[in-house]
Each structure stands twice: as C-alpha cells, then as structure tokens.
Amino acid sequence: xxxxxxxxxxxxxxxxxxxxxxxxxxxxxxxxxxxxxxxxxxxxxxxxxxxxxxxxxxxxxxxxxxxxxxxxxxxxxxxxxxxxxxxxxxxxxxxxxxxxxxxxxx
Amino acid sequence: xxxxxxxxxxxxxxxxxxxxxxxxxxxxxxxxxxxxxxxxxxxxxxxxxxxxxxxxxxxxxxxxxxxxxxxxxxxxxxxxxxxxxxxxxxxxxxxxxxxxxxxxxxxxxxxxxxxxxxxxxxxxxxxxxxxxxx
Numbered sequence: 580x581x582x583x584x585x586x587x588x589x590x591x592x593x594x595x596x597x598x599x600x601x602x603x604x605x606x607x608x609x610x611x612x613x614x615x616x617x618x619x620x621x622x623x624x625x626x627x628x629x630x631x632x633x634x635x636x637x638x639x640x641x642x643x644x645x646x647x648x649x650x651x652x653x654x655x656x657x658x659x660x661x662x663x664x665x666x667x668x669x670x671x672x673x674x675x676x677x678x679x680x681x682x683x684x685x
Numbered sequence: 686x687x688x689x690x691x692x693x694x695x696x697x698x699x700x701x702x703x704x705x706x707x708x709x710x711x712x713x714x715x716x717x718x719x720x721x722x723x724x725x726x727x728x729x730x731x732x733x734x735x736x737x738x739x740x741x742x743x744x745x746x747x748x749x750x751x752x753x754x755x756x757x758x759x760x761x762x763x764x765x766x767x768x769x770x771x772x773x774x775x776x777x778x779x780x781x782x783x784x785x786x787x788x789x790x791x792x793x794x795x796x797x798x799x800x801x802x803x804x805x806x807x808x809x810x811x812x813x814x815x816x817x818x819x
Contacts, residue, residue, distance in 0.1 A: 580687070580688055580689070581689050581691075582688050582695050582696055583695050583747055585688060585699065586698070586699030586703050587702065589706075590702045590705075590706035591706075593703070593706040593709060593710040594706050594709050596709075596713050597706075597709035597710045597712050597713035597732070598709075598713065600710075600712070600716045600717045601712070601713055601716055601729075603717055604717065604725070610722055610784045612722050612775055612778055612782075613716075613722055615775055616722070616726050616729045616775060617716055617729070619729060619733065620713065620729045620732070623709060623732045623733055623737060624709050624732075626740075626764075627705060627706050627709055627732070627736060627737065630705075630740040630744045631702055633744055633747075634743060634744045635747075639753050639756070642756050642757070642760060645737075645760045646759060646760045646763050649764040649767055649768075650763060650767065652767070653767035653770065656772075656774065659775075660771070664778045664782055
C-alpha cells in the first residue's frame with residue numbers, strides 16, 4: 580500500500596466526518612443561516628473529495644469542478660443572506676398608514 | 686502491511702491531504718458543537734481557505750508536474766476571493782435579522798450605527814409624510 584492511498588483513505592474518513600456534521604446542521608439547524616453555512620461546508624467537502632480523488636488516481640479531470648464549486652457556493656450563500664435580510668425587514672416593518680384614494684403617499 | 690512510496694513528494698502530498706481534510710472534519714465538529722450562527726461560521730470557514738489550500742497543494746505534490754499548478758492557484762484564488770465576501774454577507778444577515786444573542790457580544794459598535802440610521806430614516810419618512818399632507 581502506497582503512502583498516498585493510505586492518506587487518501589484517511590482523508591476520505593475525515594471528509595465523511597465533516598459531511599456528517601454539516602448534514603446534521605442542515606437537518607436540525609434552527610436558523611436559515613445555519614443551513615447556508617452548512618451547505619457551504621458540504622460544498623467544501625465535495626471540493627476536497629474531488630481533490631483527494633484526483634490525487635489518488637493521478638488525474639486532473641475534476642479541477643474545473645473545484646473552481647465552479649467555489650463560485651456556486653458564493654452565489655448560494657450570497658442569495659440566502661440577501662433573502663434572509665429582506666425577509667426580516669418584511670416581517671418587522673410597521674404597517675404603512677393607509678391613505679385615502681387621493682392620499683399623498685405614493 | 687508495508688507502506689511504500691516513490692519519492693519524498695508522495696510523503697509531503699499525503700501529509701498535506703490529511704491536514705487539509707482534517708480541517709473539514711473540524712468544521713463538521715464545530716457545526717455540531719458551537720452554540721450560535723457566528724461561532725459556527727467561525728468553525729465552518731476554516732476549511733474554505735486553509736483546508737482547500739492544503740488539499741490543492743497536496744494534489745500538486747501528488748501529480749508531480751508544474752502544468753497543473755496555475756490551475757490549482759486559480760481554484761484556490763476563486764475560493765480566497767469569494768469566501769470572505771459570502772462570510773461577510775452571512776454575518777451581516779445574522780446581525781440584521783436578529784439571529785444573535787446580544788449577551789454574547791462584548792463590544793457592539795454596529796448597534797449604535799443601525800439605531801442612528803433607522804432614526805434618520807424615520808425622520809425622513811415623517812418629513813415626507815408631512816410635506817405630502819400639505
């Protein structure tokens with residue numbers, strides 16, 4: 580057994596532990612932002628797993644996927660963060676004073 | 686079981702891969718154990734930059750060629766650019782949507798800024814409303 584494949588199996592075990600923790604937080608996470616963070620961790624586990632696979636099989640097949648995964652993670656967490664803030668404002672906004680049909684408020 | 690290796694680069698790659706993925710496991714434990722969003726974010730952002738850097742460096746040592754190094758640098762730079770921005774957005778959303786226990790914060794400079802901003806917005810709204818009624 581080469582030292583690289585031994586390290587690869589140990590690494591996949593660590594990645595599985597990280598994925599389990601993140602999955603638990605996605606299922607149980609009280610806040611939407613907890614789930615956003617956990618999804619980011621899942622994506623990083625995916626990227627690291629692809630990296631370990633490439634190191635074990637001496638290939639460069641998935642290197643583009645590692646780049647794309649970081650971009651997708653950025654888009655997803657940015658969208659969720661914006662959505663959360665907008666939702667909070669919508670929930671807490673005072674009801675607008677109702678003007679008549681010819682009221683001054685536009 | 687005899688552990689074999691071709692060159693010292695295999696040993697370096699093995700150490701880097703194990704260290705990089707260990708950070709992912711640490712992030713998983715942090716997500717399990719930490720109490721609120723910001724401390725979970727503290728644990729979860731470790732593998733995004735350092736963990737991926739160690740894993741990609743391990744991949745570079747495992748492949749033993751210079752051809753892939755620029756692509757690895759691009760992959761890591763993408764993560765390095767996007768991770769702080771998304772973490773900033775998530776932290777801002779955490780504060781603004783009141784997912785945060787104020788008792789856990791020692792110094793809170795943002796509260797004063799938000800209070801003054803909201804007061805100024807309310808005054809502007811009141812002035813607009815008064816002008817509209819005239």
